[in-house]
Amino acid sequence: MVVHSERQxxxxxxxxxxxIEQILAAGSQLGKSSVGIVxxxxxxxxxxxxxxxxxYGDIIDVVDTVEKLQGGER
Incomplete structure (x- = not known):
């Protein structure tokens, strides 16, 4: 979890x-479709x-809202 103070x-x-870009850049060994963002x-x-x-290329498998992913098997 990353907490920030930007409120605009x-x-x-x-x-x-x-x-998120910084977090992904720090994970240099991330495989294809290994990341999901909610x-x-x-x-x-x-x-x-x-x-x-x-x-991000092909390391991100899914980017979606909580509602769309809720109940799925990800």
Whole structure:
């Protein structure tokens, strides 16, 4: 869990995307489809999916909201 103090964003948060980028960059041995990202908001999911294409390559298996993933086997 990463805690931050930024409180300006409501539905999407570029600061959180940067934090995720830093976490993923620190995990140099991550395998294909080894990461899943869960977010509470659809707007944040969209922002993360856009960033995913640019920065994360194929290590991320899923980026979705809590509601969409709830009850799944991930």
């Amino acid at each position: 964003s409501r539905r999407s948060n570029p600061g959180e995307v940067k934090i 977010t509470p908001y659809c707007a944040q999911r969209t922002l993360l999916k856009t960033s995913r294409e640019n920065y």
